[in-house]
Amino acid sequence: MLELRDVTLAFGEKTVLQRCSLALGAGEHLALMGPSGCGKTTLLRCALGLQTPGSGTVTCDFQRTAAVFQEPRLLPWRNALDNVLAVTGKAPAAREIALQWFEKLEIAEAAALYPEELSGGMQQRVSIARAMAMQPDFLVLDEPFKGLDEALRERVLALLNGSLKQTAVLLATHSEEEAAALGCRILRCRDGKFA
């Protein structure tokens, strides 16, 4: 269960989040929508424990958290498969699961390549593979489909939707389609508040 209660956060003079509250139970999917700069990413960072709110509380008792950030955040000195195994561990079962996700995300041929040898879209899919190979019970997706063409994005969305039934998902997006494809309840941002 993730719960944010009355979370307020300001950067200098600018208040980004104002008394934001939300709750996310196991298997629930929630999308945060709103214009750029409205605080979606900041709220996700609070949920992930990467940002401490100025006031309010964040509690999260999910055990296995994973995230797909706006940028892939891959280790440049590890190949694609090792990027996944760096977080899942190198056990044969983990390796098997990682390779299955490479297959499903149509990047099987990229497993031995280094990030600099991959296109932006392929790097982002490696980042998705890393998150999914964790078999998370809580997944944060921050505009995760950048760099994917329309047809590929639809295939990836369908694939994720089928695989995330047991996973709590918190998605930041500008796209209603993406939110709908992942079966998300939608919270919209208004004046620094999500409702």
Next chain:
Amino acid sequence: MKALLRKLLPAAGAGLFWLAVWSLLAALVGKELLLPSPGQVLRCLVQLAAGAEFWRTVFRSIFRVLSGILAATVLGVLLAALTERSRVCRLLLAPLMTVVKSTPVASFIILALIWLGRDILPVVITGLMVLPVVWANVSAGIAGQDGKLLEMAAVYRMSRWGILRHITVPSVLPHFRAALSSALGLGWRAGIAAEVLTVPQLSIGKRIFEAKLYLETTELFAWTLTVILLSLLIERVLLRLVRAEPRRGGESHA
């Protein structure tokens, strides 16, 4: 092969040019006591190398200098880790390192002569020259870790060992290599200078000092040439040990 030749030929050409200049100057001077020719120096070096004493001397000096470099490298890495974790430690240590870096090596040697035995002194002097370089570079490497990768590691709850292995070491390695590259030359020169001033038994420095004392200019050149060749050799070998091609300036994946 062609690429290697293209790389080696200009260097060999430049080397031959300066050897020719040296030979010409030696011929013009015409006195071995003032300026021996390259041939005379090489002959002297071959004669020296034929004796077991030469190799014992060389290995003893190498041992002293490498001991200093190794100790300073380990200490420099540990101190960098400490000062990057603690602001207070950094505040305390930074001025000390600046003083060590700015003090002439001769001052250290003369001061250390009062406190230390002549056998250990070259080790300490070498270490003192290497320590600030390793500390500064490794500190920069630790401070320069990609914050976004560290956030990713936090989200995925990577262990401390995992972060060290997958993020910190690859981030620091290029800085460490740069430090080692400059520290080796520096340490080697400082170590030999310390030997010249303290003349410990079985040391290149002692042989250089004696050659100077007895006006054995050719032998002085031969020992100096030995120091230069060893410096190049040690630098190549040690850098190869920590080398392996980095990817995007990071750790080896070989």
